[in-house]
Amino acid sequence: MSTPVAPDLEFIRSLKAFGGENLKSCYQCATCSVVCPISTDDRPFPRPEMIHAQWGMKEKLVSDPLVWVCHNCRDCSSYCPRGAKPGELLSAVRDYTITHFAWPRPFARLFNDAKYLPLLFAIPAVILLVALGIEGHLHIPEGEIVYSKLFSIHILEYLYIPVSFFGFIAGLMGMRRYWTGISAHRAGESPRRTMAEAAVLTGKEILSHTQFRKCSVEGKRYYGHLPMLYGFLGAFATTTLVTLYYYLFDRLTPLPLYDPVKILGNVSAVLLLYGCARLVARRFEKGPEERNNLPSSYFDWLFLGLLTAVAVTGTLTELTRLSGAAGIAYPTYFIHLCLIFMLLGYMPYSKFAHLFYRTAAMVHEKMYAAEEVAVVLPGPPEEPPEEVEEEEEEEEAAAPAAAGGPAATSPLGGGGSPLGGGSKIGGGAPPSMFGGSKIGGGAPPSSPLGGGSKIGGGPPPSSPLGGGGGIGGTPPPPPGGGSKIGGSPPPPAGGSKIGGSPPPPAGGSTIGGSPPPPAPGGSKIGGTPPPPMFGGVPGGAKPPAPPAPPAEEEAKDE
Amino acid sequence: MANDTAAEPKLGTYICTGCGLGDALDIEALEKIANGDPKSSTCKTNAFLCSDEGVKVIRDDIDGEGVNRVVIAACSGRVNQDVFAFGDDVVLDRVNLREQVAWCHTPNDEETDALAQDYLRMGLVKNSKSSIPESSVTQEVYDTLLVIGAGATGMQAAIEAAKAGHKVVLVEKEAELGGYLRTLHRQLPQRQPYAELSEPDLARKEGEVKAQPNIEVMTSSEVVKISGQPGLFTALVKRDGDEVAMQVGSVVLATGASSYDAAKLDHLGFGASPNVVSSDTFEAMAKSGKIVRPSDGRPATSVAFVLCAGSRDPDHLPYCSSSCCATSLKQAAYVREADPVNGRAFVFYRDMRTPGHQEYFYKAMQEDEGVFLTKGNVTEVKPVGANQVSVTAEETLLGGPITVEVDLVVLATGIVPSTLENDILALEYRQGAALPDLKYGFPDSHFICFPYETRRTGIFAAGTVRAPMDIANAYIDGGGAAMKAIQAIEYARTGIAALPRAMDPTYPDFGLDRCTACKRCTEECPFGTLNEDEKGFPQLNINRCRRCGICMGACPERVINFQNYSIDGTSSQIRAIDIPSEDSGKLRFLAFMCENDAYPAIDMAGVKRLQYDVQVRFVPVRCLGAINQVWIADSLSGGFDGVMLLGCKHGDNYQCHMIRGSELAVERLGKIQETLDRLGLEAERVQYIEFPISEYQRFPEIVKGFVKHINKIGPNPFKGF
């Protein structure tokens, strides 16, 4: 049966407006599908999505089951030889989907344009002012700063429980529409798992961020999202506990600093702040090439900014209270409350809705996916190989390299060509071939030296020459860093723009770098040893930092 | 026509001992041969003959001693041609002792020396049988070029030739200049960044033509007859019922192509709905500013383009028409230009072939949000209601069959050369009025080596009549063909051959007194050189002749000879080869090899120091078609054990420089083998071996195989007679 196609030009324009400007440049080479960690042989992704977007096939894309499994790691974008930016396109599809499935739909339009922002702020502000008027609290309270002097806990309950409920229910409505869409997409397939089983697996994955860890170009976001998620959950738990304190023990805020709930609250705040700071910082980070930068639309900023503002104003609320400056403390608190209202109440219309859609997509995927795509690469080493401080430094060193960007500059280099990043060629240590990675070998997760970075293992950061490379960077991790796309060898460490510079006898490979001697490098594409066929051709490693163990990261924050 | 007044022959033989020759060969024995018969008046050896001093030795002999024949026994005649150049008054022969003797055979070996000695003897004999050709120029040539067709190619050819100082007559059958250019709404981008369509070039080119005083434009005119030969053509042009005769030196055929008949494309829906049109019709719609559905005249906002409509289809045009991909993209731009908000252009291609700068345009069009491109095989085009058409394509990039409903379907019809069904030139040639085609009606002569060259010397095809191409390439073609046409006039002026034996001053000499008017030469000449008089005797049009020698190979009476390449000359060379007695156990093979490909290939084998059987003697020929059967008969009766004919590929995608030489050789071989059978000689003693230049590495093996085969049959029983 032939599919009738009637391109929706408006849809294409919307996708462009949401950040997918280059969607039309795709020429279907499938390089993206080779590098994408969630693509499989029988279900390439996101190449088909690109042509669906080009042909304005809205219905197909808004109910595409994989679009929300994509973690926007942007590996695809940095390898796309045409600069079509598939990662950005998928982001745009997600943003569009949120608007498309939002309930009630017309309301969602207010979130696509900055000009409505004052209105969005005014809604909670007016409501809260009205509440204050009703309570007769339209002035800065006297004496010790106690926020319940401004809003009683009842008022807050009457207001925020329904608002959260609204946000949540409306979010679920969108989620349901999406679920129906993807189910239709997969009509005829029979599930491999029950929904409950899939939900448990999904929960585990979300809490451990396994999928996030597979990102390489956007690898650092993992360090932002994880603390932020736990910080958010902690803050949510704190609020709930405070309410319970009140009803069960009749205890009112402010709580003393040694109280366990207070401690939980403060730790959460720090995590949230830290997480937001990293995510915001990434959005400002600029690499030497345009493709290294994370494009940010208003829609991106709306949610991230809101969350950050909530975290910041929350912290300021506490600090100004402790400082005793009532004239600042109460207004700050007021603003904080407005922002929380926006965050929770507008959940289904902002990017916050990703929580619903992503959960739905992940559960669905685990129910149906023929192949387990969740556990593909070895995770970060169990033992932290370096001090945390050093880890930070490494990232610094790697940054320009990461930014140097693969591909575009050279047809032979990294991802630019089908010979480069694009091809599923290259081996790894044979035994691990079947173990870890999809294509190349991977160091078994237990290896103390194995598999840190997904792209490009290389010499230790101390190397005077290391770390500069654009395509064939020679970035940091400890010897044996598992390389996804060609690692370059430790000793001589030339940070070349194209291709890692291998020690003479080994010969760099177009795709694979040459072997980091001590431990088998986990290689997805290329890696160890280079296929002789490609020996000596420039290419090789793409840089960024190796994910350091999350435990260490958190430890530092505490 | 040999030069009777030439001075007494005085031969100088020069043997080089450099490049390892002195160490490998018995030089004294060679000197002895040089002083034998034919006797050299002087024989010198030199350790470095191609050095200034070496060449001076020869020069001094020519200037001081009156030496007028020179045999150089040294390196291959293909190298050092600029060094050993002694002018037109000296008969020069080169004996290849280096690439074909010393470098590929065991040094200081009896058989290697025998080979060198045979070659020297052959060289000396050949030299003694050659003469200096008398000039073939009989009258002043005409300088004017005739350019037929005033489209992009023709106008460009006329402009370039005029700029080079030649008079041009530009003949156009329509009332106005422009051809295909005149039909265009817009033209593909011509400037960086090749993203924007440009206005058609028509006005600009027309202006350039009219500004050239050297160009005489004849519109509404047609060529009705061309006779004569390069430098001396007479063309009859008909205008308004009058016939004008004009004398021109060469001809550029730039009559372009027409579109493939869309009526034959009913499988793509043509005829099923008025809303299925050809790209020409669509171009005309765009030019008139009305991109509409013919069914109801409403604007066509969605348009599907079906590419390769007829092209690359064995049932229609088996070739790629080369420009329709880009043309369709251009027309997709019209759709978008007409309605930037809702205009939709669907392009179904088989492969997007946008060579050169067109690729940039393709990229630019790809960016347009209203242009939808996919690879796919269009399987069905059918009307939907009165005004819509649906197009279904399989194997698309979207993952499966898809269907779109559109207002208009445009079939990107391919192109057919104007020469396919029309002789156009009306040549008064014995072999017919038309230009012979290479394939599919395109009158090219050789697929890669000689662009613009047709099989009629002095007549050049350019633009889409020669091969499918876009306008940018048509301009290049026009300019290129004009230059070739000027060159042809110059060759005729000096009486030398055109490609591939460019500059050769020799020519076939017909001993008509012994000719029986069997017409073989007039039929077989690949270049239509020979006409026939009323009695059927060949008439040589010397400037058409490419000096291939195929007529010489054809002639049963052996009356056709060149001044340095004759029946007797080659027979004598064959006889000069020493045939060892049967008891010696040594065999002798003769290999006729084509000078164009086989000779350089064998040189290459020598340069690479490949070693092969030393019992083979090479006789270079102008073309395998230039082997007269008498030579084969001579060699077998003279005791050779086997004969090889080494030549190029023939048939489809032939590589024969003389078009039909190797094909004719094979054909003639069939006949000679019958004769051999009758003589009781095994037919396999004579074999044609296809030997492309790229396969020189295989040469030792080829020889080995042949020798093995003959060994099985046994030595030639005629030895010693």
Ligand code: HEM
């Ligand atoms: C259901 C569990 C969740 C999953 C699977 C998930 C996954 C993701 C993913 C893959 C991204 C990157 C998307 C992109 O850049 O386009 C992201 C971004 C983000 N997530 Fe989550 N998330 C979840 C829950 C949360 C929660 C509870 C919060 C916090 C309140 C949160 C806050 C954020 C923020 C602020 C960003 C934006 C980062 C940026 O713009 O750079 N997420 N999330």
Ligand code: SF4
């Ligand atoms: S890598 Fe780029 S051009 Fe290639 S299929 Fe993916 S998006 Fe398209």
Ligand code: SF4
């Ligand atoms: S951003 Fe990452 S996960 Fe998403 S499609 Fe691209 S490569 Fe795949």
Ligand code: SF4
């Ligand atoms: S130019 Fe394009 S449409 Fe035309 S025949 Fe060639 S491939 Fe087909």
Ligand code: SF4
């Ligand atoms: S030499 Fe060749 S071109 Fe000339 S007349 Fe003979 S066959 Fe024709």
